[in-house]
Amino acid sequence: MKKIEELKNEFRKISRYGHAIALIGWDLETGAPKKAVEKRAEVLGELSSYAFELSISEKIGKLIEESEKEELNEDDKALIRIVKKEYEKSKKIPPELMREFSIVTSNAQAAWEKARKEKDFNVFKPHLEKVVELTKKMADIIGYKENRYDALLDMYEPGLTVKDLNEIIKTLKDELVPFVSKLLNEGKKPNDSFMKGHFDNKKQENLSYVVLDKMGYDLESGRMDVAVHPFTTTIGPNDVRITTRYREDDFRDSFYSTVHEGGHALYEQGISEKYSDLPIGEAASMAIHESQSRFWENIVGRSLGFWKNFYPEVQKEFEQFKDVSVEDFYKAVNVVEKSLIRVDADEVTYNLHVMLRYEIEEALINDRIKVEDLPKIWNQKTKEYFGIEPKDDVEGVLQDVHWSHGSFGYFPSYMLGNLYSAQLYYKLKEEINFEEKLETGDFKEVLNWLRTNVHQYGSKYEPQDLIEKITGERLNPQYFMKYLKEKYSKIYNI
Amino acid sequence: MKKIEELKNEFRKISRYGHAIALIGWDLETGAPKKAVEKRAEVLGELSSYAFELSISEKIGKLIEESEKEELNEDDKALIRIVKKEYEKSKKIPPELMREFSIVTSNAQAAWEKARKEKDFNVFKPHLEKVVELTKKMADIIGYKENRYDALLDMYEPGLTVKDLNEIIKTLKDELVPFVSKLLNEGKKPNDSFMKGHFDNKKQENLSYVVLDKMGYDLESGRMDVAVHPFTTTIGPNDVRITTRYREDDFRDSFYSTVHEGGHALYEQGISEKYSDLPIGEAASMAIHESQSRFWENIVGRSLGFWKNFYPEVQKEFEQFKDVSVEDFYKAVNVVEKSLIRVDADEVTYNLHVMLRYEIEEALINDRIKVEDLPKIWNQKTKEYFGIEPKDDVEGVLQDVHWSHGSFGYFPSYMLGNLYSAQLYYKLKEEINFEEKLETGDFKEVLNWLRTNVHQYGSKYEPQDLIEKITGERLNPQYFMKYLKEKYSKIYNI
Known part of the structure; x- marks a missing residue:
């Protein structure tokens, strides 16, 4: 099998976790029982991190590298352009930072809701400060001209x-x-x-x-x-x-x-x-x-x-x-x-x-x-x-x-x-x-x-x-x- | 951490895939779009096999063994009884047999539906024969007195x-x-x-x-x-x-x-x-x-x-x-x-x-x-x-x-x-x-x-x-x- 086909198969596999994640998200917004919400966040976390893990695997990295050397049609060239950019970006971000970002934003959202209820920006302020801090860090790691x-x-x-x-x-x-x-x-x-x-x-x-x-x-x-x-x-x-x-x-x-x-x-x-x-x-x-x-x-x-x-x-x-x-x-x-x-x-x-x-x-x-x-x-x-x-x-x-x-x-x-x-x-x-x-x-x-x-x-x-x-x-x-x-x-x- | 707690965490992790699988199953029966059904089967297959893989991992096997040596309360003893039995059974079944069983039964179900439409058992017969064959094989591998x-x-x-x-x-x-x-x-x-x-x-x-x-x-x-x-x-x-x-x-x-x-x-x-x-x-x-x-x-x-x-x-x-x-x-x-x-x-x-x-x-x-x-x-x-x-x-x-x-x-x-x-x-x-x-x-x-x-x-x-x-x-x-x-x-x- 051509490497580009192997690479596609890897992404198809990852996409299956994406389907499950999307369905859980849809369910949460359209009628999941009230008391089920908290537990579902754990499930989303588990599936997302596993899918992310798959996406930054050595295997994917190697397949991208090898596929590039093959003769590719326009579609596949575009695919490589997209996944290479994403892969290189994702690889740069330390997993701890990703985790921290996810926790901080999750708390920030709860704080934002509370702040709205209390009509008081100060409730949200310290959370937003952390989010901004981490976002700047992310941007610096990803890089820019x-x-x-x-x-x-x-x-x-x-x-x-x-x-x-x-x-x-x-x-x-x-x-x-x-x-x-x-x-x-x-x-x-x-x-x-x-x-x-x-x-x-x-x-x-x-x-x-x-x-x-x-x-x-x-x-x-x-x-x-x-x-x-x-x-x-x-x-x-x-x-x-x-x-x-x-x-x-x-x-x-x-x-x-x-x-x-x-x-x-x-x-x-x-x-x-x-x-x-x-x-x-x-x-x-x-x-x-x-x-x-x-x-x-x-x-x-x-x-x-x-x-x-x-x-x-x-x-x-x-x-x-x-x-x-x-x-x-x-x-x-x-x-x-x-x-x-x-x-x-x-x-x-x-x-x-x-x-x-x-x-x-x-x-x-x-x-x-x-x-x-x-x-x-x-x-x-x-x-x-x-x-x-x-x-x-x-x-x-x-x-x-x-x-x-x-x-x-x-x-x-x-x-x-x-x-x-x-x-x-x-x-x-x-x-x-x-x-x-x-x-x-x-x-x-x-x-x-x-x-x-x-x-x-x-x-x-x-x-x-x-x-x-x-x-x-x-x-x-x-x-x-x-x-x-x-x-x-x-x-x-x- | 006690080994039994580590073991529980492994099962909690596996259960998260179970949640996603159950939700997909529910969705399929309650209103997933008609044309989406086929693709969803692939997603179920992927998640189920990964969850199964996790459940028969060396890690689980070792944790069961080590947990047994710890001082356990009645609940945890029961847990060990249940998971050990399941683990030993699952480990015995060759993955190829599992896969074959899944394919054969999936085809058999389609044949059963067709047979019902045509009101003719013969449409179903060859499929059922295979299912029975594999089931007997499974039973023999699992064992009985x-x-x-x-x-x-x-x-x-x-x-x-x-x-x-x-x-x-x-x-x-x-x-x-x-x-x-x-x-x-x-x-x-x-x-x-x-x-x-x-x-x-x-x-x-x-x-x-x-x-x-x-x-x-x-x-x-x-x-x-x-x-x-x-x-x-x-x-x-x-x-x-x-x-x-x-x-x-x-x-x-x-x-x-x-x-x-x-x-x-x-x-x-x-x-x-x-x-x-x-x-x-x-x-x-x-x-x-x-x-x-x-x-x-x-x-x-x-x-x-x-x-x-x-x-x-x-x-x-x-x-x-x-x-x-x-x-x-x-x-x-x-x-x-x-x-x-x-x-x-x-x-x-x-x-x-x-x-x-x-x-x-x-x-x-x-x-x-x-x-x-x-x-x-x-x-x-x-x-x-x-x-x-x-x-x-x-x-x-x-x-x-x-x-x-x-x-x-x-x-x-x-x-x-x-x-x-x-x-x-x-x-x-x-x-x-x-x-x-x-x-x-x-x-x-x-x-x-x-x-x-x-x-x-x-x-x-x-x-x-x-x-x-x-x-x-x-x-x-x-x-x-x-x-x-x-x-x-x-x-x-x-």
Whole structure:
């Protein structure tokens, strides 16, 4: 057997532990008995460390080395690129540090929850300090050329540096900040008062299945459940599960949760089968992942064309929209508002939230600010970006879970996802009569385009190479701005 | 650290893989996406073989040896007894044989399903022949004193031999066969025509939760789902899950499935926490397990007292019983009938089904009959026991899945479970005002008695030692006969 095949078999073996881990995670979020949770953490710990052990084994190292010498096709070359990078990184990190990181972040998460309950950042502070300390240590061990934060960024968006990112953000910010200001000051805010009401969960669930079906989500390779924080998880090939939630007072929340997670799931279901159970069979990056969910949530799901087709379904379930026109409904799902909470933000202001976090965490990791100053800095920046201030830390610095996990470097993905989605959108429009597809609700061609251009490749290409391959240029934030301006100038009459 | 503690830690580690395996199994039966099933089998295979590898490691062998030399308390002595027996057995079996067994039974199960579809035993025959061959080989390797079947029996009912079993069966049969005959020929069969109707699943589900709550099943340490074949599974401590099913035309099926599985679950939830994740924390035997489900299903759930309390709940959900008296309802859940299908059999004739299978498989394993003769022998014996004959193999020799799994030696547990449950019942009645508990629906003391006497011990005692410890005598089938006669003489007016 060729060494590359042996190597693949090793990864397939490791992936089996990954399946079990993913299933346990899914179970914990969707309905594991309350008292079982603690014990399950031990199981996750055991399986994860064994899988990690397998992944940094001498055997894998040797097989990578030997495979490199063989004649390889493009896919296998990409596989080697991915696993070699990961292997070398993982080998560098001392197991004790990994263990410490895992304990510290686990305690930090508990402290974060407590801090939120008590609305007091100080409860979280000493834990976060430890997390930041260890994260910096990790970054230094992994190594970087110019900026310590680059080591972290690369985990979520391979190849991206602070330098690139700052440039992207500068361009975006220069246009976005005045545009938001213009919208809010000169524009006419749509009426969305008719969106409040009582929405039966069962009816919302029906709508979820209808929209997922239209999108092309395959329920024989997935399922939908309820979770407090909606997410998508790939248990294994042909098993990509989504979760959603239902708010009885506003059905937009559940509907867009479903569509968003559906977008993630379509990506995972579309990765080429030949990459199954191999590291190349994972998404190109978190941002590319987010581009897919955002595409379906916003570019499809918040478009007028989509609602022209889908609105009758909603009217059928919820009588209260009987006398509301589809245009008014469309505007109501696109209200722009200054907000304190990222996860509730509209698509226009959302990126400002991400920038705020990115600026803070980059400075934190590079020792330009201290953990103890975070609440103050957070509130100042919120004032600067949104002109409003959190009334407490829960509305401010304590709102996201990410830092307690030590996921520094993750936030930019949320913004990049929006940018990628817009750049893909303009390319897709050149090749497909998108407006027609929206208005007929027939998304086969759209999905097929995404599958062919994005999904199938998994992580064969680094994200920026992928976007260049598809659109002919690297990530360009102007597309996103163009999209926002075209859409919201009409809605806000400016 | 004492060696026994090190040994326990090894088993705790192994148990973590067991948790993952159990969860995957549960998921497969309760709603994993259709297309995901095949891949999941690979995951199960990987995790199971790794867990098995850990269990027969030199390390465990050495720790057992060294622990034995330490001063041990009663619990730890029992633990050593259990793990040593298992270790020595497992070590004997060549890994290739294990692998072959797993492949052969997996194919056999597929063939069994196909044979059922085609109503043709011949499709299954060659596969079953291989399974029997390998099972005999296994039994010979494991070893036995008198009868090859003893090696198999011991896997499910530790310590029991064919000799003991034949004696039990003889006593039982001598009384049961004429009693059944008397019931059916001289008795007055109750009317149960009012049991047919349309029963909304959601209402059946409500009833399931009510009865489980009354029984004392803890939903914070478990959950209930729907599966084609109801089962109970222990994912880990504080996570004992049951499944049930709903037939829209007859609610008895789902109701008694729920109560039966609830009985199993109460056992698992009642095993002492100090045995968590250790082999001693498993049930004493399959028959003791079955005794618990049968106790709740039949002795509680098919008693007049129980229905005096519970009937209003059913009447509330299902209007059709408005004019049916509780006595008539009680009789209707206790109809005795000649039947071809074991799983649908009433509590009186059920054991006859088990005897039939036991007699056949014991003869098969000891080469007194051949696989090819099974359909003929099955049909003859059915005629002999029930006076009726299957119209095809699906109603006959193909009705159970067990042989395709190679689970020879399992069937007697079903019968022994009934016998144990009756023996426990008479002891329990001496100590608790059982009739009062039934009529008030307050089962706290009953459950507590079972917990104290049976559940908490896990497999600390071998089943017959346990029953002797509780009731002062070894397994005695007369209790079961006494129970049947007292109950059914009244119902059938004989």
